[in-house]
Amino acid sequence: MTENKTHKAGFVNIVGNPNVGKSTLMNQLVGERISIATFKAQTTRHRIMGIVNTPDMQIVFSDTPGVLKPNYKLQESMLAFSESALTDADVLLYVTDVVENPEKNMAFLEKVQRMDIPVLLLINKIDSLKASPGEALGDIVDKWHSLLPKAEILPISAKNKFGIDLLLKRIQELLPESPAFFDKDQLTDKPARFFVSEIIREKILLYYDKEIPYSVEVVVERFKEDDRKIVINAVIYVERDSQKGIIIGHQGVALKKVSTEARKALEKFFDKHIYLELFVKVDKDWRSSQRELDNFGYNPE
Numbered sequence: 001m002t003e004n005k006t007h008k009a010g011f012v013n014i015v016g017n018p019n020v021g022k023s024t025l026m027n028q029l030v031g032e033r034i035s036i037a038t039f040k041a042q043t044t045r046h047r048i049m050g051i052v053n054t055p056d057m058q059i060v061f062s063d064t065p066g067v068l069k070p071n072y073k074l075q076e077s078m079l080a081f082s083e084s085a086l087t088d089a090d091v092l093l094y095v096t097d098v099v100e101n102p103e104k105n106m107a108f109l110e111k112v113q114r115m116d117i118p119v120l121l122l123i124n125k126i127d128s129l130k131a132s133p134g135e136a137l138g139d140i141v142d143k144w145h146s147l148l149p150k151a152e153i154l155p156i157s158a159k160n161k162f163g164i165d166l167l168l169k170r171i172q173e174l175l176p177e178s179p180a181f182f183d184k185d186q187l188t189d190k191p192a193r194f195f196v197s198e199i200i201r202e203k204i205l206l207y208y209d210k211e212i213p214y215s216v217e218v219v220v221e222r223f224k225e226d227d228r229k230i231v232i233n234a235v236i237y238v239e240r241d242s243q244k245g246i247i248i249g250h251q252g253v254a255l256k257k258v259s260t261e262a263r264k265a266l267e268k269f270f271d272k273h274i275y276l277e278l279f280v281k282v283d284k285d286w287r288s289s290q291r292e293l294d295n296f297g298y299n300p301e
Helices: 022-030 073-084 106-113 133-147 164-174 192-207 241-248 250-270 290-295
Strands: 008-016 048-054 057-063 091-097 119-124 152-155 217-225 229-238 273-282
Touching: 008 022, 008 164, 022 048, 022 057, 022 091, 022 164, 057 164, 091 164, 119 133, 119 164, 133 152, 152 164, 192 217, 192 229, 192 250, 229 241, 229 250, 241 250, 241 273, 250 273
Parallel strands: 008 057, 008 091, 091 119, 119 152, 229 273
Antiparallel strands: 048 057, 217 229
């Protein structure tokens, strides 16, 4: 007689303030580059799901934008994505790091305090602790324990994969028994076009300074795939004519660099030849227009 093995499945949502390493953690947990992970804050704008499957388990990870006090409608939408992650999680991963002020965003933290689901508080970047690391880490743990007494606290280094295996093991223990929510061969809930726009936006984040990267949205207008290649046309939207000039650069040099680097990353991501053509258009004040934000997919519903 064959023994029936139980199957576990659940939603594990990753939240925290900007630039604490949420996207790096997500990519380590899923084993693929699902989320943008750069040194700049506010790089993730949507909730992005990454799915880990084994024969008897499915973990649906969700990376969210960093929690912040919104200054314009785009950031209001980003905060809504983060807050929605508190309502549908089976396990919550609250990510902080060794330098963040634990009381930085108390309004959001108070919502986490009231949650009845398991909360794993992850103190990231512990490899960056300098003198007396044991004592310093102990102080950080004590501060967080006073704020989230019901949370389990795990020190990790997402960048160096320290503590990731232990974290995965603990998540598996906490997951409820459930059938799978997605097909077992599915890696994410996002379509291919989404990752094209994210990869292009990542290159813009890396190669432009100041406000430019945060004023940009990327829309894929053509995605035509066959067995050997993918042909992509994408539009980079900015808010000002001056920003358009900066994105394009003198004699188109800056835009060509972004296109070249994005094409290389896309070929690695899709494992196919990529033909990429980028255009730049002005959509004035799109970050403050609810209609434009809806058109660009910034709706947490």
